[in-house]
Every structure is written in structure tokens, then in C-alpha cells.
Amino acid sequence: MKVLVKALPLDPALGELNERLKVARHRVRIERRGQRLYLRATLPDRNDPTKRSQQNIALGLDATLTALEEAESLALKLSLDCRRSTFAWADWTEQPPEDASQLTVDTFLAHAKALHATKYRASPERGSYAWAKQWAPALKKMPPSGPVTEAVLLRIIRLMPEGSAGRYDQGSTLCRIGESLGLELPKARAACRGYGVAKLIPRDIPSDTEIEEAWSRIKLPHWRWMWGVCAAYGLRPHEAAHIEIRPDGLAVIDENTKTGSRICSACPSHWITEFQLLELPRPHQEARVLAKAFSKVLHRDGITLRPYVLRHAYAIRTMAAGLPVSLSARMMGHSEAVHAQIYQRWITEDQIIDALSRFNL
Numbered sequence: 001m002k003v004l005v006k007a008l009p010l011d012p013a014l015g016e017l018n019e020r021l022k023v024a025r026h027r028v029r030i031e032r033r034g035q036r037l038y039l040r041a042t043l044p045d046r047n048d049p050t051k052r053s054q055q056n057i058a059l060g061l062d063a064t065l066t067a068l069e070e071a072e073s074l075a076l077k078l079s080l081d082c083r084r085s086t087f088a089w090a091d092w093t094e095q096p097p098e099d100a101s102q103l104t105v106d107t108f109l110a111h112a113k114a115l116h117a118t119k120y121r122a123s124p125e126r127g128s129y130a131w132a133k134q135w136a137p138a139l140k141k142m143p144p145s146g147p148v149t150e151a152v153l154l155r156i157i158r159l160m161p162e163g164s165a166g167r168y169d170q171g172s173t174l175c176r177i178g179e180s181l182g183l184e185l186p187k188a189r190a191a192c193r194g195y196g197v198a199k200l201i202p203r204d205i206p207s208d209t210e211i212e213e214a215w216s217r218i219k220l221p222h223w224r225w226m227w228g229v230c231a232a233y234g235l236r237p238h239e240a241a242h243i244e245i246r247p248d249g250l251a252v253i254d255e256n257t258k259t260g261s262r263i264c265s266a267c268p269s270h271w272i273t274e275f276q277l278l279e280l281p282r283p284h285q286e287a288r289v290l291a292k293a294f295s296k297v298l299h300r301d302g303i304t305l306r307p308y309v310l311r312h313a314y315a316i317r318t319m320a321a322g323l324p325v326s327l328s329a330r331m332m333g334h335s336e337a338v339h340a341q342i343y344q345r346w347i348t349e350d351q352i353i354d355a356l357s358r359f360n361l
Contacts, residue, residue, distance in 0.1 A: 010065045013337035017072055026079035030071045037061040037071045039078055046089055057092050060176040062193070065337060066168070077122055091118060103148045103181055112139055112177045125287065126257070129238060132288040138170035150185050153178055157191045168192050205313050206305055208268070214303050215275060222283045223297045226290075228275025230307055232266040234314025234332050237291035237307045245277055253333070257287075264331035267317050315339065 011032070018029050028041045038056045045051040059074060061067040081087040116135055120127025141156045142148075153174050160167035171192035175185045206214075211231050218224045229240050233251050242254045249272050255261040266272050285293045294307055311332070318328040329339035 010063060010068065010337070013065060013068060013335045016336060017068060021072075021075060021079075026075065027082065028075045028079045030068075030075055031056070032063045035063050037063050037067060039071075039075055041078060041082060043082070043087065044089075060179055062172065062189070064193075065335065068335060080122075091121075103178075103183065105142055105145050105148055108148045108177060108181065109139060109142065111181055115177060115180060123255070126255075128286075129288045134169050134173055137166070138173045141170070141174075148178065148183070150178075150183060150188050153183075153185065153188045154191055157188055205316055206309055208313075208317075210305070211310065211313065212274070214305055217303060218297070218301050220297070222281045223294065223301075224275070225277060225280035226283055226294055227298075227303075227307075227310070228271060228277050228280075231310040231314065232268075232271040232275060232277065233264050234267070234311045234318075236311060236333075237294055238287040240283070241285070241287035241290050245272070257333070262331065262333050267314060267321065267323075 014030060014032060021028060021030075028039055031038050031040050033056075037059050039059060040054060040056050042052050043055045043057075045053065057078070059071055061071055078087070078092070081091070112135065116127060116131060120130060141159070143152065146152075153171075156174065157167060157171040160171065171188070175188050175192060178185050178188070215224055215227050215231070218227055226237075226240055229235060229243060229245075229251075230237060233243070235243065235253075236257070239253055239257045242257050244252045244254075246252065249266055249269055251264050251266070253262050253264065266277075272278065283290060283293070291307065298305070298307070315328060315332060318331070319325065325336050325339055329336045332339065
């Protein structure tokens with residue numbers, strides 16, 4: 001009897017992602033098999049490189065919306081490897097030790113470093129950010145010594161707040177490392193789940209007036225620039241280290257960020273002038289520590305709004321202004337599905353009425 005599999009919410013987003021890859025002539029697809037994501041492409045045979053066929057590469061990623069960004073990055077890397085004829089199975093698979101039951105903490109940590117280096121070999125700056133933000137905090141939770149089993153990883157994961165982003169990100173990282181070493185981790189994987197759109201707490205989105213007032217209270221000019229550029233362009237805080245504002249007001253985010261390069265526009269555009277974004281100096285901190293330093297400055301200056309609410313407010317403004325979801329999502333560097341699910345539910349009645357007033361329905 002044929003079993004019908006109910007489509008996950010990510011399937012439309014996965015279809016759009018694969019269509020983008022196809023249009024850009026990347027001969028790689030991302031596929032969902034059960035609850036996991038895989039890459040599919042024409043690749044050399046493992047035993048006879050002269051032969052080629054359609055094959056799958058396991059990514060060690062859960063089939064979720066939040067995993068699509070990483071899956072897309074890996075798909076682009078695989079496409080580049082194939083085009084340059086530099087593809088090697090050793091770069092995409094990890095050989096487990098002969099006796100995985102004897103896996104120790106020292107082996108686990110050493111393997112984690114090697115796995116991270118391989119994963120981010122083509123983008124060391126992104127790798128540095130990922131290490132500081134996700135890998136290092138996860139590995140610090142490992143015991144000082146002893147064997148590594150699913151029970152050990154499960155205990156670490158369950159100590160993190162249930163349904164939190166940290167539990168999902170760091171727990172998934174530990175599982176990915178363990179699985180590449182040959183561990184079977186179904187319970188640990190299940191314990192990581194739960195973080196997603198439904199778990200996000202609706203934020204008190206600040207008004208434009210509140211954002212402007214907060215900018216005026218920040219004491220140092222380079223941190224006023226930081227606040228202004230995050231507000232005007234909807235940046236993730238670390239992306240402020242990777243932005244170039246052109247004379248026409250458009251901004252270019254370079255590829256060494258969470259979701260790669262993109263172009264975005266200020267909304268509203270008059271904030272470029274009002275926040276003096278072309279005149280004020282910039283912070284000197286590196287991307288990997290910029291967000292933390294910025295949060296400390298805001299606390300010191302008595303600003304209770306958190307940096308990420310500026311990004312949320314930007315998304316709401318672009319949609320309330322009538323900008324297509326596809327364009328707004330592209331400027332913010334995530335999928336349309338994520339954009340719609342997170343932000344559309346936060347648009348207020350007044351914003352809807354204001355947007356509708358611009359159209360002759």
C-alpha cells in the first residue's frame with residue numbers, strides 16, 4: 001500500500017529555492033527525504049571517478065524552514081565545486097572511527113574543529129562568525145573528558161531552554177558532529193526540535209518616532225551610525241560590518257554574512273540623511289563581536305529596544321508600504337515563506353488601512 005506523506009510547510013519554500021537554483025543554472029537540487037535534507041546532483045562514482053550519475057549527499061540538516069538557508073549555501077558550494085572540477089567525496093563525507101562506541105570527548109572536539117574548517121573553507125569570515133555564535137558555545141557545554149554517547153549529548157541538549165533558538169542551533173550542531181562520527185542520535189535530534197515561527201514571541205515593534213528618539217540618545221557617533229543603518233536597512237547587527245552604501249542610497253551587503261550577498265534599499269529613504277549614514281564614522285569592531293558590543297552600548301546609554309527589533313520594524317514597514325513580499329524577503333536575505341510567516345502576522349490594523357489607502361481597489 002502506498003503511504004501518502006503530508007507535505008510540510010517548508011515544501012513551497014523548498015520549491016521556490018530549487019527554482020532559483022535552476023534559473024541560475026546551478027545543477028544541484030535540495031530534496032527532502034523524510035525529515036532530513038539532501039543535495040542531489042550528477043557526481044563522480046565513489047569507486048570509479050570516470051563514471052558519473054545522479055547521487056545524493058546527506059547534509060545532516062533537519063527538514064525545516066530554518067535549515068534552508070544553510071542548505072542553499074551548501075548547494076551553491078557543491079555547484080561551484082562541480083563547475084571547477086574540484087569536487088571530492090572526502091570534502092562532503094566524514095568517515096566514522098572504526099569503533100564509534102569508544103568515541104571520547106577529545107576525539108569529538110578535535111573532529112568538530114576539522115568539520116568546521118571543512119564546512120567554511122570557502123568562506124573563513126562566515127566560519128569565524130559561526131564558530132563564535134554557534135559552534136564554540138555548543139562545544140563548551142561538553143564534559144571535560146570521558147566517552148561521548150547519545151545519552152551524554154541528550155543531557156546537554158535538555159539543559160538548554162526548551163523551544164529556544166540556542167537549543168535548536170547548538171543542539172543541532174552537536175548532533176551533526178556526532179552523526180558524522182557514526183553515532184545514531186534519534187532522541188537527541190528530537191530534543192533539538194521545537195524552535196520555529198510558532199515559538200517566537202510577538203515583539204513590541206517600535207514606531208518610527210521611537211526609533212528616531214532612541215538614535216538621538218546614543219552618545220557616540222559610530223554607534224549612532226550603527227543604530228541608523230540597522231534601522232534604515234533592516235540589517236542583522238553583524239551585517240553592519242559588511243555594508244557599502246552607494247551614492248544612490250542602495251546598500252550592498254557582501255557575501256561574508258549569514259545569508260550571503262544582497263542589495264537592499266533604505267525604508268524610509270529619508271533616514272539616510274536624518275541618521276547621517278554617509279557622514280558618521282563606523283564602529284571598528286569585527287563582525288563576530290559587533291552585535292555583542294552594540295548591545296552593551298545600548299544598555300549603557302539606556303536604550304531598552306534591542307537591535308533585532310529594528311530588523312523586524314523594517315520588515316513591517318516594507319510590507320505596510322506595499323512592497324511585494326518577494327522583494328522585501330530578498331532585501332532581508334531570507335525566504336518568502338519565512339518572511340510571510342514571521343512578519344505578516346505582526347502588521348497592525350492601522351498599517352493595513354494605511355497601505356490600502358494607496359491603492360484604488
